[in-house]
Amino acid sequence: MIRYMIVQNVLHRPLRTFITVLAVAVEVTLVIIVVGLTSGLLAESAKRIEGVGADIMVQPPQASYLMAFSGAPMPIAIADKLAQLEYVQAVAPVLTQFNTSGIEIVYGIDQQSFHAVTGGFVFHQGHDLQGPNDILVDDVYAKSKNIKLGQTLQLFGHDFHVAGIVEHGKGARLFVFLSTLQEIGGSHDKASVFFIKCDRTDNTPAVTDEIKDLLPRYEVRPLKDLMTLMTSSNLPGLAAFINVMIGIAVVIGFLVIFLSMYTTIIERTREIGVLKSLGASKGYIVRIVLSETTLLCIGGAVAGVGLSYLMSAIFIKLFPTLTILITALWVLRAGLIAIVGGLLGAAYPAWMASRKDPVEALAYE
Amino acid sequence: MLKATRIFPSSDSLTLEGERLLEPILKTENLWKVYRQGKVEVPALRGVSIDIFPGEFVSIMGPSGCGKSTMLHVIGGLAQATSGRVLLDGNDLTTMSDSARTLLRRHKVGFVFQRFNLLPTLDAYHNITLAQHIHGNGFDPHRFQVVADLLGLSGRLKHKPSELSGGEQQRVALARAIVSEPKIVLADEPTGNLDTKSSEAVLNLLRQLNQDLGQTIVMITHNPEAAAYGHRVLHMRDGEVVDGSSVH
Numbered sequence: 001m002i003r004y005m006i007v008q009n010v011l012h013r014p015l016r017t018f019i020t021v022l023a024v025a026v027e028v029t030l031v032i033i034v035v036g037l038t039s040g041l042l043a044e045s046a047k048r049i050e051g052v053g054a055d056i057m058v059q060p061p062q063a064s065y066l067m068a069f070s071g072a073p074m075p076i077a078i079a080d081k082l083a084q085l086e087y088v089q090a091v092a093p094v095l096t097q098f099n100t101s102g103i104e105i106v107y108g109i110d111q112q113s114f115h116a117v118t119g120g121f122v123f124h125q126g127h128d129l130q131g132p133n134d135i136l137v138d139d140v141y142a143k144s145k146n147i148k149l150g151q152t153l154q155l156f157g158h159d160f161h162v163a164g165i166v167e168h169g170k171g172a173r174l175f176v177f178l179s180t181l182q183e184i185g186g187s188h189d190k191a192s193v194f195f196i197k198c199d200r201t202d203n204t205p206a207v208t209d210e211i212k213d214l215l216p217r218y219e220v221r222p223l224k225d226l227m228t229l230m231t232s233s234n235l236p237g238l239a240a241f242i243n244v245m246i247g248i249a250v251v252i253g254f255l256v257i258f259l260s261m262y263t264t265i266i267e268r269t270r271e272i273g274v275l276k277s278l279g280a281s282k283g284y285i286v287r288i289v290l291s292e293t294t295l296l297c298i299g300g301a302v303a304g305v306g307l308s309y310l311m312s313a314i315f316i317k318l319f320p321t322l323t324i325l326i327t328a329l330w331v332l333r334a335g336l337i338a339i340v341g342g343l344l345g346a347a348y349p350a351w352m353a354s355r356k357d358p359v360e361a362l363a364y365e
Numbered sequence: 366m367l368k369a370t371r372i373f374p375s376s377d378s379l380t381l382e383g384e385r386l387l388e389p390i391l392k393t394e395n396l397w398k399v400y401r402q403g404k405v406e407v408p409a410l411r412g413v414s415i416d417i418f419p420g421e422f423v424s425i426m427g428p429s430g431c432g433k434s435t436m437l438h439v440i441g442g443l444a445q446a447t448s449g450r451v452l453l454d455g456n457d458l459t460t461m462s463d464s465a466r467t468l469l470r471r472h473k474v475g476f477v478f479q480r481f482n483l484l485p486t487l488d489a490y491h492n493i494t495l496a497q498h499i500h501g502n503g504f505d506p507h508r509f510q511v512v513a514d515l516l517g518l519s520g521r522l523k524h525k526p527s528e529l530s531g532g533e534q535q536r537v538a539l540a541r542a543i544v545s546e547p548k549i550v551l552a553d554e555p556t557g558n559l560d561t562k563s564s565e566a567v568l569n570l571l572r573q574l575n576q577d578l579g580q581t582i583v584m585i586t587h588n589p590e591a592a593a594y595g596h597r598v599l600h601m602r603d604g605e606v607v608d609g610s611s612v613h
Contacts, residue, residue: 001491001494001498002498003493004487005484005486005487005495008486008487008491009486011484011486012485029423094484160520174600270482271484271485273482274482274483274484275469275499276443276467277441277443277470277476277478278470278473278476278495278496278499278541279467279468279469279470279471279499279500280465280467280471280499281464282464284499291526319423320488358443358444359443359444362443362478362482364535
């Protein structure tokens with residue numbers, strides 16, 4: 001009976017229902033897309049770093065997993081020390097630079113050592129870096145920016161010549177000579193990260209320990225664990241950002257449901273009086289209000305999931321280098337967040353409805 | 366104190382004057398209801414004492430503002446009395462909590478209002494079964510059918526209130542009031558919003574409910590013709606029952 005009543009109530013005011021469901025859907029979409037974008041960014045970065053093919057990554061003290069946001073670079077001379085360690089097959093120093101105009105990381109590489117660690121690029125077109133102004137771009141970047149072999153690409157106020165288009169997945173999407181990037185950034189003889197290839201994967205723990213002894217304060221990370229480390233909860237800044245966005249979404253949902261149910265209760269004052277005259281308890285009336293809220297929130301959550309996939313498809317179409325990771329866990333969480341926020345928003349209107357004086361409610365015009 | 370008359374609801378209208386044979390289903394003793402308007406106290410009921418017996422159909426008449434609606438709200442447990450006693454089927458409403466009065470309304474009282482007060486989103490069928498749902502004993506198809514047939518609603522059950530005439534809406538409201546077999550039906554100007562023909566139909570139905578089902582009914586009205594459908598009429602003025610002996 002209550003189910004029939006709330007369905008009829010929801011259908012009785014289609015515009016109000018539509019607006020409420022839409023607002024909850026936007027709330028759910030906000031959560032799913034924000035989390036999807038950050039998770040996507042992390043997962044994609046991790047995947048690309050793993051794609052380098054190294055076993056260990058050495059970074060300066062307190063550096064972030066996200067290399068673009070790392071601190072001061074390290075002296076490049078460290079590479080020689082690392083190369084002399086037992087079981088180390090190759091060491092590739094890389095200087096990273098964040099290109100703010102395209103929101104991309106550029107790797108400055110020493111081609112020989114980088115090839116030794118990664119096994120070399122797979123070329124779609126063109127050839128290795130030859131001149132100081134040469135640049136390699138990966139196929140995803142080339143496609144999204146419509147970049148052709150041989151064209152000029154401006155980065156950091158510097159004109160680069162596109163020497164090759166390579167298969168994606170080797171750490172970054174753009175590669176230039178280490179010396180060129182050092183010059184541009186004024187960081188002579190510096191590197192942001194050392195990728196280390198061990199002679200055998202089994203020796204990774206031993207080499208990790210050796211490096212930790214050699215460079216006690218430095219961040220030494222076996223890349224096998226990188227994917228699991230690259231979660232928002234391991235990045236305090238991102239976790240806080242996600243929490244703030246979820247907070248905003250909950251507040252939106254809370255306010256929309258509060259307003260919607262508050263006006264509904266006012267509008268239905270006489271009906272509440274009728275229910276009370278029939279002997280409906282406070283709990284019965286609260287149950288009706290909260291059930292209706294739950295139905296609206298579930299409708300909003302379902303619409304929100306659909307809207308998230310739609311938005312995700314539109315974003316990917318517009319910005320092909322973006323990765324949006326929509327997981328079942330976060331779809332479920334976003335739905336629950338919407339329902340809990342909605343129920344909190346409906347709590348006061350429900351309480352208000354249950355406490356209405358029946359005589360006054362029946363006299364309501 | 367009124368000298369109440371016991372009237373059997375059967376068609377024989379066997380009337381026993383003098384000593385009562387039954388306990389009243391509703392009894393008020395020196396009932397007061399005082400409203401506060403700022404610092405001013407406005408008494409709506411001033412020491413009302415009445416007895417209503419099982420199977421009676423009693424009309425309460427009086428001019429606007431005489432306290433008859435307040436009386437209906439208090440004896441139906443919708444409003445709390447300021448002082449005095451209200452005994453409904455042996456339960457003293459004046460000592461009850463709000464939730465206890467809610468429970469009592471659910472099981473013992475059926476209301477009919479001037480403005481029908483049907484839920485606009487529900488069709489006639491669900492407006493009626495809502496009362497059974499709140500009552501908590503589940504849907505009783507037999508009782509429902511008896512009531513729907515008696516009130517001539519069988520062909521109109523799938524219609525929403527906006528698709529029904531005033532007379533039909535009031536018949537649905539009547540069905541809702543009696544479907545859970547209340548001890549007493551309290552009707553507040555049930556014909557106040559109806560034309561003459563529909564009013565007559567509703568009043569005849571009330572009489573029929575009283576006669577066929579033995580339903581105790583208290584009806585408020587300002588219309589003497591409507592009041593005449595009851596077994597007796599209580600006249601109210603300025604919050605008091607001034608005459609309660611009229612018997613038809």
